[in-house]
Amino acid sequence: GENVEQHPSTLSVQEGDSAVIKCTYSDSASNYFPWYKQELGKRPQLIIDIRSNVGEKKDQRIAVTLNKTAKHFSLHITETQPEDSAVYFCAASLTNAGGTSYGKLTFGQGTILTVHP
């Protein structure tokens, strides 16, 4: 089955710096890669996602890049703010040829991001 490795496990940055979190996946058939942010005691919330037909996607201060050949994808957060402090999870999923997901996300182990004011 799919396996997702996420690094680093903890990341500490100063406010205004950039943060990069990297994930690798094992199943070359995976074609959907979401990123979730989970604040302490709260539910995981989708912050950005990318599909395998796209190499990069950006939403304001957040961007995700995908390298299908190397089977890795990365989350980039620019101009970090203290409210970005949270646990970030990457995930991988397979959609079938008909475009319908099997509803299974395989998650990385998470990265604890701390942004110091």
Place this chain on the structure above:
Amino acid sequence: KAGVTQTPRYLIKTRGQQVTLSCSPISGHRSVSWYQQTPGQGLQFLFEYFSETQRNKGNFPGRFSGRQFSNSRSEMNVSTLELGDSALYLCASSSPTGLAETQYFGPGTRLLVL
């Protein structure tokens, strides 16, 4: 639209008991997935239901089961509870339309097994 809701939010049980957790998806969503979150194992997929059928299953023992009703609400049941079942149980709903199904998570049910 109202988000995904889960009940109860907190639960304390003893070893050997069974427990049933409930998940109400976002209106119109037909797929419900369940995940177990623990500090050691992270987020692990339990199973997914779509139109009342289990469509996918993770690597959990048969003590973990689920079902989905015609209104897409889903329940999961854990029988013969073990200490290691203590975890946050999250459900997520998604719509079957589109290229991929974005999953929206509920707040979770925190289960403590004593």
